[in-house]
Amino acid sequence: MPIRLALYQPDIAPNAGTLARLCACLALELHIVEPAGFPVGDAGFRRAGMDYLDRAAIRRHASFAAFEAWRAQEGARLILATTRAAASYVDFRFAAGDVLLLGRESAGVPEAAHAAADARLLIPLAAGARSLNVALAGAMIAGEALRQLGAFPAAGTAA
Numbered sequence: 001m002p003i004r005l006a007l008y009q010p011d012i013a014p015n016a017g018t019l020a021r022l023c024a025c026l027a028l029e030l031h032i033v034e035p036a037g038f039p040v041g042d043a044g045f046r047r048a049g050m051d052y053l054d055r056a057a058i059r060r061h062a063s064f065a066a067f068e069a070w071r072a073q074e075g076a077r078l079i080l081a082t083t084r085a086a087a088s089y090v091d092f093r094f095a096a097g098d099v100l101l102l103g104r105e106s107a108g109v110p111e112a113a114h115a116a117a118d119a120r121l122l123i124p125l126a127a128g129a130r131s132l133n134v135a136l137a138g139a140m141i142a143g144e145a146l147r148q149l150g151a152f153p154a155a156g157t158a159a
């Protein structure tokens, strides 16, 4: 198991669909911490995820507490992507099984999730820039983690 991606109460269905497609293409699990701001089966989610949704391993957790119970069972570290971090994600050593948590588009994550994280990582941005789109942030950090772990799917296996 390389890393897992997790979304904290995502607001915007096409972003979640884009990340579901990313996870399907990179053979990563996607965990969604509910409540999301859109229903299961949302048209924007399906449009962005396309047919990749059929092969995406998506697990929904009813609450952050339920997500944390699952993570404790897995013995996995929680790695939070946040604009409130000081440490750049490229300087972090990822480990197999890490769960990369992405915040909601409108508000990031609450203090409890921030405090629960084993590490908080920043994608450094140009002066004055507030944040990246959540799907782009997830793709950048997942790419670095897979590079470090040598865990990209073998070339030529894409369908």
Ligand SMILES: C[S@@+](CC[C@H](N)C(=O)[O-])C[C@H]1O[C@@H](n2cnc3c(N)ncnc32)[C@H](O)[C@@H]1O
Binding pocket: 080, 081, 082, 083, 101, 102, 103, 104, 105, 106, 107, 108, 109, 121, 122, 123, 124, 125, 130, 131, 132, 133, 134, 135, 137, 138
């Ligand atoms: C649109 S941003 C959220 C902005 C929100 N106002 C905040 O303060 O967190 C959505 C999510 O993308 C990720 N993200 C976006 N830009 C980032 C950056 N420069 N470094 C780390 N994570 C970032 C974070 O997980 C963030 O919670």
